[in-house]
Amino acid sequence: MNFLPLAQAPSLQFFQAPGGSQQAYIMALSAIFVGLLLMVAMFNTPIKLRRPIIILLTFLAGGFYVLSWLWPLPLGLDASQKPLNSVEAVSLTLQDGTTVMGKILQVIQGILLFLGVYSVLRVHAGRFLKRQKDWAFSLVLLCSMMAMITVGYGEYIDNVRSAGVHANAESWTFWQYGKDFLFDGMLQNMDAAMFSIIAFFILSAAYRAFRIRSIESTILLASALIMILALMGLAEYGSGQVIERITGGDPSHFANNFSLTSIRLWIRDTLQAPSIRALEWGIFIGGLAMGIRLWLSLERSGGGS
């Protein structure tokens, strides 16, 4: 029985004002006003009431996603079709709501990023102004950050105003050259340099890990050696030749199980894959329990009791 009202999914045009339009500005200002109002209201709420309010909000926000996941998905329904019944209508509304919730989260992330930038400024500007140890590094960081923000924002504004005429390098202005130099020329390469360092770290970590100190590390060393050798063409070829001589080319011979490739595949499929799946199960189950505790506000963070 359909006990939910038969309803068409609401149109979300209200939340999707075109960028730069008067409606978008009104919406943005209204959102800031409502946000400030809520903030003031929250500050003036008695401390005893704050926790229940936060618990309620957490429950509602989490409940929305739980309901979105639990509610049956209609087969093949898209935005150009009318839902058949109220179950499909609710599902469509929930799917649309997920997009809106995602945007709300993006806004919150954007606001929080300001706090992050403030943290960077406070730590490094303080160190520079007080001339603490390594203040020069902080100065470099602050200058780099300001340069990147200025050039990035300038390039964005320039691209919006010129409606993409700077797509070719011949028509680049200062902003495009600046972005190319700072982002593609420096930042990306420094990222790549840090990534490359991992190769050397792997070597030093492997040296320590593969030293024979216990039974476990010996097993680890043996397994690693087999995996490495089996992936080396020459060693694999040599092992294949030896096995072929023993078996005389008979594919059903028992000795075929002892070729390097067979041992490697056995280690990978029989030992490694199930172990990783078991570990992943543990992580998923732990995540589920943690998610429930957070959704229902059952625990206090930071070791509180």
Place this chain on the structure above:
Amino acid sequence: MGEQYYDTGWISILLVLLFSAFVLFNIRRAIASKGSGKEVYIRRIAGLNAIEEAIGRATEMGRPVLMVPGIGGLNAISMQALNIFGHVTKTAARFATPIRLCCADAAVYTVAQEIISETYQREGLSERFDQDSVRFISDRQFAFATGVSGTIHREKVAAAFFLGEFFAESLIFAETANSVGAIQVAGSTQNTQTPFFIAACDYVLISDEFYAASAYLSRQPVLVGSLVGQDWIKMTVMGMILFGSLASTFEVVSGLKTQERDGTQLVDGERKSISDTWFYHQLKPDAPKPEEIPQREPADGVTEEGGGA
């Protein structure tokens, strides 16, 4: 509900609801049994026992303790990492050991600030809390790796805790901390990074040990009950694997054949493969066939051809 809703993996939903019920039931059980002398036993986890040792060492050396909650966003994983860091901070605050908590996500940074500040307040040591000890470094992976490595080198941290979501930067952190002689306790939910941590760190929390940590450290009934619920889930999953393997094996090897209707006669079809078995189908339902998709009217303002009005 229309028939089309039934074949979209309902058994997975049922299982998640059952698993959730296990967790909630055991939390309730643990709260009810608190103080009755029947507390649940949790096995020893070496990595967590090392926390006090690491902080003690940092205190003796007068160097900071570093904590990194990974590079993931604000989710259950980073919240769990921050929970563990709350416990680390509690001990560090008592010994007046300086801490450094480096974040790659602004939301995680904000929550971390709150948790660490609250931990100091709860211990009655608010004056020892340094606001700059919790830092946002960068949300770019390798810029963050560079920033944390710089902090490790400059401040010569004595203990480092890497808990949360780590990716390629895990080894950079672990090796840099090793190079300054820091005790390292690490744990990642990314299985691809766990081997790197095992190779480079002193203690590693593997898999769900990461989630068991806060229960182990605090022994709160809610967390301990949740841990027991997780064990119930694991036992159920093990039972399902056993039952599924046996049932699928039986179905495949016993010579059972599908039957197909040929006119008025039922004839044997092809022998079943694993993907034809009942159990496989319950967990991995087929995609709907085109004829199963119901016909619907176009929405208001949409023409039959699909264009807008």
